[in-house]
Amino acid sequence: xxxxxxxxxxxxxxxxxxxxxxxxxxxxxxxxxxxxxxxxxxxxxxxxxxxxxxxxxxxxxxxxxxxxxxxxxxxxxxxxxxxxxxxxxxxxxxxxxxxxxxxxxxxxxxxxxxxxxxxxxxxxxxxxxxxxxxxxxxxxxxxxxxxxxxxxxxxxxxxxxxxxxxxxxxxxxxxxxxxxxxxxxxxxxxxxxxxxxxxxxxxxxxxxxxxxxxxxxxxxxxxxxxxxxxxxxxxxxxxxxxxxxxxxxxxxxxxxxxxxxxxxxxxxxxxxxxxxxxxxxxxxxxxxxxxxxxxxxxxxxxxxxxxxxxxxxxxxxxxxxxxxxxxxxxxxxxxxxxxxxxxxxxxxxxxx
Amino acid sequence: xxxxxxxxxxxxxxxxxxxxxxxxxxxxxxxxxxxxxxxxxxxxxxxxxxxxxxxxxxxxxxxxxxxxxxxxxxxxxxxxxxxxxxxxxxxxxxxxxxxxxxxxxxxxxxxxxxxxxxxxxxxxxxxxxxxxxxxxxxxxxxxxxxxxxxxxxxxxxxxxxxxxxxxxxxxxxxxxxxxxxxxxxxxxxxxxxxxxxxxxxxxxxxxxxxxxxxxxxxxxxxxxxxxxxxxxxxxxxxxxxxxxxxxxxxxxxxxxxxxxxxxxxxxxxxxxxxxxxxxxxxxxxxxxxxxxxxxxxxxxxxxxxxxxxxxxxxxxxxxxxxxxxxxxxxxxxxxxxxxxxxx
Amino acid sequence: xxxxxxxxxxxxxxxxxxxxxxxxxxxxxxxxxxxxxxxxxxxxxxxxxxxxxxxxxxxxxxxxxxxxxxxxxxxxxxxxxxxxxxxxxxxxxxxxxxxxxxxxxxxxxxxxxxxxxxxxxxxxxxxxxxxxxxxxxxxxxxxxxxxxxxxxxxxxxxxxxxxxxxxxxxxxxxxxxxxxxxxxxxxxxxxxxxxxxxxxxxxxxxxxxxxxxxxxxxxxxxxxxxxxxxxxxxxxxxxxxxxxxxxxxxxxxxxxxx
Numbered sequence: 001x002x003x004x005x006x007x008x009x010x011x012x013x014x015x016x017x018x019x020x021x022x023x024x025x026x027x028x029x030x031x032x033x034x035x036x037x038x039x040x041x042x043x044x045x046x047x048x049x050x051x052x053x054x055x056x057x058x059x060x061x062x063x064x065x066x067x068x069x070x071x072x073x074x075x076x077x078x079x080x081x082x083x084x085x086x087x088x089x090x091x092x093x094x095x096x097x098x099x100x101x102x103x104x105x106x107x108x109x110x111x112x113x114x115x116x117x118x119x120x121x122x123x124x125x126x127x128x129x130x131x132x133x134x135x136x137x138x139x140x141x142x143x144x145x146x147x148x149x150x151x152x153x154x155x156x157x158x159x160x161x162x163x164x165x166x167x168x169x170x171x172x173x174x175x176x177x178x179x180x181x182x183x184x185x186x187x188x189x190x191x192x193x194x195x196x197x198x199x200x201x202x203x204x205x206x207x208x209x210x211x212x213x214x215x216x217x218x219x220x221x222x223x224x225x226x227x228x229x230x231x232x233x234x235x236x237x238x239x240x241x242x243x244x245x246x247x248x249x250x251x252x253x254x255x256x257x258x259x260x261x262x263x264x265x266x267x268x269x270x271x272x273x274x275x276x277x278x279x280x281x282x283x284x285x286x287x288x289x290x291x292x293x294x295x296x297x298x299x300x301x302x303x304x305x306x307x308x309x310x311x312x313x314x315x316x317x318x319x320x321x322x323x324x325x326x327x328x329x330x331x332x333x334x335x336x337x338x339x340x341x342x343x344x345x346x347x348x349x350x351x352x
Numbered sequence: 353x354x355x356x357x358x359x360x361x362x363x364x365x366x367x368x369x370x371x372x373x374x375x376x377x378x379x380x381x382x383x384x385x386x387x388x389x390x391x392x393x394x395x396x397x398x399x400x401x402x403x404x405x406x407x408x409x410x411x412x413x414x415x416x417x418x419x420x421x422x423x424x425x426x427x428x429x430x431x432x433x434x435x436x437x438x439x440x441x442x443x444x445x446x447x448x449x450x451x452x453x454x455x456x457x458x459x460x461x462x463x464x465x466x467x468x469x470x471x472x473x474x475x476x477x478x479x480x481x482x483x484x485x486x487x488x489x490x491x492x493x494x495x496x497x498x499x500x501x502x503x504x505x506x507x508x509x510x511x512x513x514x515x516x517x518x519x520x521x522x523x524x525x526x527x528x529x530x531x532x533x534x535x536x537x538x539x540x541x542x543x544x545x546x547x548x549x550x551x552x553x554x555x556x557x558x559x560x561x562x563x564x565x566x567x568x569x570x571x572x573x574x575x576x577x578x579x580x581x582x583x584x585x586x587x588x589x590x591x592x593x594x595x596x597x598x599x600x601x602x603x604x605x606x607x608x609x610x611x612x613x614x615x616x617x618x619x620x621x622x623x624x625x626x627x628x629x630x631x632x633x634x635x636x637x638x639x640x641x642x643x644x645x646x647x648x649x650x651x652x653x654x655x656x657x658x659x660x661x662x663x664x665x666x667x668x669x670x671x672x673x674x675x676x677x678x679x680x681x682x683x684x685x686x687x688x689x690x691x692x693x694x695x
Numbered sequence: 696x697x698x699x700x701x702x703x704x705x706x707x708x709x710x711x712x713x714x715x716x717x718x719x720x721x722x723x724x725x726x727x728x729x730x731x732x733x734x735x736x737x738x739x740x741x742x743x744x745x746x747x748x749x750x751x752x753x754x755x756x757x758x759x760x761x762x763x764x765x766x767x768x769x770x771x772x773x774x775x776x777x778x779x780x781x782x783x784x785x786x787x788x789x790x791x792x793x794x795x796x797x798x799x800x801x802x803x804x805x806x807x808x809x810x811x812x813x814x815x816x817x818x819x820x821x822x823x824x825x826x827x828x829x830x831x832x833x834x835x836x837x838x839x840x841x842x843x844x845x846x847x848x849x850x851x852x853x854x855x856x857x858x859x860x861x862x863x864x865x866x867x868x869x870x871x872x873x874x875x876x877x878x879x880x881x882x883x884x885x886x887x888x889x890x891x892x893x894x895x896x897x898x899x900x901x902x903x904x905x906x907x908x909x910x911x912x913x914x915x916x917x918x919x920x921x922x923x924x925x926x927x928x929x930x931x932x933x934x935x936x937x938x939x940x941x942x943x944x945x946x947x948x949x950x951x952x953x
Contacts, residue, residue: 017792020807047478067481070506075477102785186600197474204474205498227804234796236786241779243748245852246772246800291786294807321468321476322455 018292026295030302034084037306041080041313046320047071082206082214083312083326084305086267087277089218091304093264094278095285095297096225096256099232101166102239107278108264111169115176116146117268118199122183125195136210136269143265146172151257200325201274203312210270221263222301228252229294236291274327276334277304283341413531416492416514423509426533427487431480434472434491436521437513437528438463439662441489444529444537452483459656459664475499481506487531489513515661517584518669522546525663545666549588552673555680556590562616562676564591565644568655570620570632572604582621585658585665589673591617611642617676618644621655651675699724699759699855699888700745700775706753707740714740715751716912722856722890727882729899729920730892732909733933738892741909742858745890746775759855772800776849778859782841784833790844791829794820797851819850822881824873839870843877850881857881859891863898871895875902900924901947908932924948 043049053068063069093108101110108114120142124135153168184195231252234242242249264278285300308326311333315326413421429451432438438457441450447462452469467483470476472491477499480488488503492514503510511531515524522545529538564586568574576582578596586593594613595605610618618636622629629652636642636650644650653675657668674682700722707715715737722728730738743749744756747763756763758774766774776797784793797819798812808816820826825843828836833844842862849857859878863871875898878889893899899906900920908916908923910932916923926939929950936953 017789017795017808017813045478046476047482067484067506071478071481074502074505104785185604194473205496207498230799230802233788233792234799237784237788237793237796238779238782240748241777241782243768244746244772244775244777244779245796245848246769248768286786291788292792321470321479323470323474323476 018290018295023295023298026289027298027302030299030306034302034306034309037309038080038084041309042072042076044313044317045071045076046317078206078208078211079203079312079316080309081211082271083203083309085211085214085218086203086271086274087281087304087306087308088301089221089263089267089304090274090277090308091281091285092222092225092297092301093260094282094304095293095300096232096260097278098282099236099293100253100256102236103166104283105279106166107275108260109173109273109275109278110166111150111261112146112173112176113143113261113264114268114273115173115180116142116144116149117265118142118180118273119176120145121198121269121272122180122195125198126183126187136266139269140265142176143261143268146176147257147261147265197325198272199327201272201327201330203271203326204316204323206270214266214270217266218263221259222297224259225256226294226297228256229292229297232256232293233291272325272327274308274330276330276338277308280334280337281307284337413511415510415512417512419510419512421509421511421531423487423531427485427509427531429483429485429487430532431469431483431485431488432457433469433475433489433495435459436515436660436662437489437491439660439664440525440528441532443663444525444532444534444541446532446534449532451485452480459662477502480508487511489528489531515581517581518549518588518661518665519546521581521661521663521665522549524661541663545663548666549669552590552669553588555682556673556677559590559677559680561590561592563594563613564617564619564676565594565610565613565615567618567620567632568602568659570628573607573610574602574604577601577603581661581665582658585669585672586676589669589676591672591676607639611639614643616643616647616649618642618650619672619675620650620652621658622652623655649675698722698757699726700890701757701760702741702745702754703757704754705744705751705756707737707744707749707751714912715744716753718754718909718912718914720907720914720917722888724855724888725882725886726904727879727889727902728891729903729906730890730909731894731896731899731906731923732915735911736909736932737912738909739860740912742777742860742890742892745856745858746777747771769800772852772854774854775856775858776852776854778842778845778849778857778862780860780862780864781838782845787832787834789829790820790825790831790833790836790847791816793833793844794847794851797848800852815853816847816851819847820844822850822885823847824877838865839867839873842866842870842874846874846877850885850887854887856888856890859889859893861892861894863893863895871898878902896924896929896950897942897947900949901942901945920948924950 039054043051043054047067049068049071054072057066057069057072090108094106097106097108097110098104100106117139120138120140121135123142124138129135129138149172150165150168153172180199184192187195231242231247234245234247235249235252237245239249281304282296282300285296285303289295289299308330311329312326315324315329318324318329410424411422413423415421428449430441430446430449431452432441432450433454435454435457438450438453439459441447442460442463447460450463450466453463453466454475455468455471457463457466467479469479469483472495475490475495480503485508488508488510490500490510490512492512495512500510500512513524513527515521522542525545526535526538526542529535529541566575566582566586568576568582575595575598576593577598577600578593579601583593583596594610594615595603620629620632633650633652636645640646653668653671656662657664657671670682673680698721702718702720705715705718706713718737718741730741732738740749744751747756747766750764758766758771763771794816795808795812798808798816802808802812817826817829820829823843823846825840825847828840828844833841836844846857846859846862862874862878866874878891879902881887882889891899891903903920905918906916906920906923907914908928915932916928924939926937929937929939937950938953939948939950941947942949
């Protein structure tokens, strides 16, 4: 009764199975925190925006050319919304990949979606494609291509053996990374800078057009993946066990892999590569909310959104008026936390 | 009577290695060249011209991206989005009108005190909006088109330049002076700079072009191909860029390749004298099979003078010409400084 | 009597060769059937074929008279449940949550566990003697405890047939017997059929209604323990000389290695 093992502590509020009410409650709390984060982030930046100005702008009283209005609507809000969407998707991707591959170290990039996407974007940068459509389209295409290659190479009998898929992903990752290195070595100076910024994450080029595409796509993707919440729970117990329990594992894996890769590929196309979000936030949420994916998925997704908005706000203010790539901030925040997790859990890493 | 507009002539500037001028030389301030009568006449003429010109100053310009830029009056708060543009503004005596610069605008030193608007690659739009400029000058490569659009939407005029060559630089100087309402200064400057340029071209026409290897980085050894302004400088100085034909703009190259290319002149571009770059020069001296080494023609040049489209590039051109064609009698301007010339 | 599960001349082949050949057997309702045989005789393959994890290249599998192919996965899971030899949970779940996983085939797409599901799960845990473990994390349990929880999960599916793959392999002597006792009482109280793959000849002999002895993928002998477990059969299949007599306490066949 008294002594709680670290396993039990890790289960958090577990023991009691997840109910719909609990999911709603946690989601509401996180959404509230998200809204507060957005408001705070809107007010922080190089240009000063006071409460009055913010209120003026939001209530529609500001003039068309009011600098505060411009800063808020054209510069900050698109950026904040993109950060939220990207954080949402990467976290969600992390949760789903960790479940499908039954590997706590999986992140949305493990299967090479990142390098494929980067490959597409780098080609776009080399050949001068536009940043609004050309480059995101190519990056997305790159993600699809990688996913296809990984599935073709890694396919096995029982509908995707996880370890083969991981291996295939690693190899394809390595290949595309080498190709990207080749392009970097031969790039002209300014192309190079743009590429490097993209390779570490760049949320500054956000436009409402992009958000109009990415937003609905991400939300639809979330809904589809949420349908598989119970399936994912069972799949983490083992693919064969899940089959015995009545899960059509082949179909579940296929749909989930596809949807999550598309969603991640899409956001990476607009934002570049941002690491650690898909690794750290799911783990943190598992510690707080347990492993049931019906709660974990919305919690991680919202947590990811909050985290990345905060990280991006730091990235654009810490050395103002200059800017750090947001991937650097997530790495600085994420890596120590991860080391802490490793030390705390130690050999219990794999939950055995 | 020649109206001297008073801003610095190149002949007035000393030949210091670092900044292209002698210490103590205040080249930024309008100087009165002395004759009182002419002063008065000048003042009257200006008043008349101003009165005449004021109502019809409003101008429409087309920039390098073919965008239309409209200015109602000469801009008083100018933001520069690249270090070379900052240099040009100060060169034209517009230093006081500079409202913001990018991070690495070190030249002239006064520019370092100006508010920073981010870096040339990553411009901070919020900061610019806060500064309320009436003209922003950007470059085609480097500055993001998204930011330029954003500023446009804020009602801030943005003019994009694209100087890719030495002559292009001179044209850009003239163009910027026009934008700023100081067209006469720009035209004068253009005339003088072109004169210096043409002098070099004249004196090197018909001469054999020595093969020049320009090293812009030590580890790894990197050089430039023909799509760079460095190449233009070499060419105008009467040389031939050894690596002009390479497909990559800033290619890495191995020492063996340089040996194989047998350059007549090796020039190492640096941001400082001595130290690493001096050692780099010593490195080359160990390979006497290279003609440049055999004839002790390995030089150092300040990279600022040849890597950016700014007024100092003419200075850079002169220095390079003196390295590449030392046999020419360059005086009639001045004696070529023996800086960096390893004799 | 209902024929619950029929295998008719089932053959299954891996790349390396036939694991099962010409296997026919039946399970009726309320039977405890033991599958015995040395390693490589196809025991585990047989279980996988029974639950349609593997699809045989030859023969048919019928569940309640219908081809097993006709069932959707969830429908199949409502009839047949499996207790694996061991289970490795990568992420932390409580025992109750694990048992509730067994309710999956009875739940709709967005449905959360309801009262009935909770009732069935708790009842299954009681039947499997692990009700006190409900709030414990699954990975903190001993082998025996985990086994009972997995059994409860299988029971939560409310199946007609439970398959068990060497349920006693990693257990201490005491727990081996306990498990068999438990299985036997489940059979009697709930009418559930059980198919157990085991290395434990003595306990199988004692508790099973019928034994199927496999030899290199074929059914070597089939019938009551007394009929199947003769010295001749055991020697032929296991390849080592034995003697068979009766366990003095229970009267069931006892095999001793010579």
